[in-house]
Amino acid sequence: MPLSNLLRIDVFNPPNLEWASDAQIFARSIAVLKFPFDFRVVLVVVLCVVMAALPFMTPSLAYAEAPGPTNLLVDGDFEAPAPWPWQDGIGEVQVGPGWRAWYLDAAPDYVKPPVNCGDSKVGYHCYWMRPEFRDNVAASFANRVHSGVRSQKYFSFGRMHEAGLYQRVGGIQPGSTVRFSIYIQAWMCHDIDKCGMNGIRSDAPSDMHLRVGIDPYGGDNPFSPNVVWAPEKEAFDQWVEFAVETEARADTVTVFTHSRPDWPWARVENDVYLDDASLVVVQPGPATKPSGQAAIAKPASHPQRSLACAWRSCGDAWAKLFRRN
Ligand SMILES: [Ca+2]
Numbered sequence: 001m002p003l004s005n006l007l008r009i010d011v012f013n014p015p016n017l018e019w020a021s022d023a024q025i026f027a028r029s030i031a032v033l034k035f036p037f038d039f040r041v042v043l044v045v046v047l048c049v050v051m052a053a054l055p056f057m058t059p060s061l062a063y064a065e066a067p068g069p070t071n072l073l074v075d076g077d078f079e080a081p082a083p084w085p086w087q088d089g090i091g092e093v094q095v096g097p098g099w100r101a102w103y104l105d106a107a108p109d110y111v112k113p114p115v116n117c118g119d120s121k122v123g124y125h126c127y128w129m130r131p132e133f134r135d136n137v138a139a140s141f142a143n144r145v146h147s148g149v150r151s152q153k154y155f156s157f158g159r160m161h162e163a164g165l166y167q168r169v170g171g172i173q174p175g176s177t178v179r180f181s182i183y184i185q186a187w188m189c190h191d192i193d194k195c196g197m198n199g200i201r202s203d204a205p206s207d208m209h210l211r212v213g214i215d216p217y218g219g220d221n222p223f224s225p226n227v228v229w230a231p232e233k234e235a236f237d238q239w240v241e242f243a244v245e246t247e248a249r250a251d252t253v254t255v256f257t258h259s260r261p262d263w264p265w266a267r268v269e270n271d272v273y274l275d276d277a278s279l280v281v282v283q284p285g286p287a288t289k290p291s292g293q294a295a296i297a298k299p300a301s302h303p304q305r306s307l308a309c310a311w312r313s314c315g316d317a318w319a320k321l322f323r324r325n
Helices: 003-012 022-065 121-126 317-322
Strands: 090-094 100-103 132-137 150-155 163-169 177-189 211-215 240-247 253-258 269-283
Antiparallel strands (some): 150 269
C-alpha cells in the first residue's frame, strides 16, 4: 500500500473501516474543502457581531481582567449627594463626607500683606480669610468637574488663604507603600470680563502653591514636619493630577491637599477645585513585625505634637489656632 494512502486513511477513516482508494479520498477531500468555506462565512458573521458589541463589553472585560487597587478613601470622587454637612456647625464649610477642611483664619508671618493693605498686620482682614467650601455641580460648571456630576470647590473672594482638605485612613499595614493622588484645578481672576464664560480663564494668575502630601503617622496637622509633600505644581484652568507616595509608619495615614494664593495685589477670584482622589496601597508592608523590634512610633520630639491629634479629641487647641476670629 502506498504510504500516501496510509496517511490519508489516518485522517479520513476510522481504524475499523476499509482502506480507501485514491478516488474515494479525492471525493472526500472535496467534501471537506466545502466545509471551511461555510465555516468562514459563519466565522465572519460571528466576528462582526463581536466587534459591534465590543464597545459595550470592554468596561466589564477590563474590570474582570485587571481590577485596580482598592481606593481606601471615602467619597474620593466627591459624588456624595449634596448638600454636604456643615463642618463644626460652620455653614461656609461644607466638604464631601469623609473629608475635613483645614484652614488658617489669620495670615501666617511668611505671607506679605498686599500693597492695598499697607504694612500693618492689623488690617489682615483686607487680604486674608477662611475660604468657603462648597460642592460644585457639572450642570452649572462642567469645566470644574473632572468626572461624574460633582466636585469639591473652595474659594476666597478678593483675599488670600492657606487651606486644603484632609482625610485620615486606618487599617493600613505599617511599612506599606501608599500613594495618594487627586485632580486639582485652580482659577484666579482679576477682571471677570476677561475670564470667559463660567470662568474658563485665569486672566492674572499668580502663585497658588498647590501640592499634596501624606502624613505616614496619621496625624491631622498639615504643618507637621512628618508630612511628606510632593513638589508644588500649577493647575490654572485645567485638571492636573497631583500625586505623592510614601511608606506608612503607622496603621493610619492622612492625606492632605494644600493651596495658598500668593499675590502682591488683590485678585478677586481665588478658587480651587478637587475631584477623583484615591489612596491605594502600591506595596503591602510586612505581615508581621520582626521579632524583638518595637513598633514604629511617632517621634517624641515632635515640635507640634499638641496639634497632631484628632480634631475633635484634641479639644480646642487645634481649632483655636485655626480660628482666631
Ligand atoms: Ca466627581
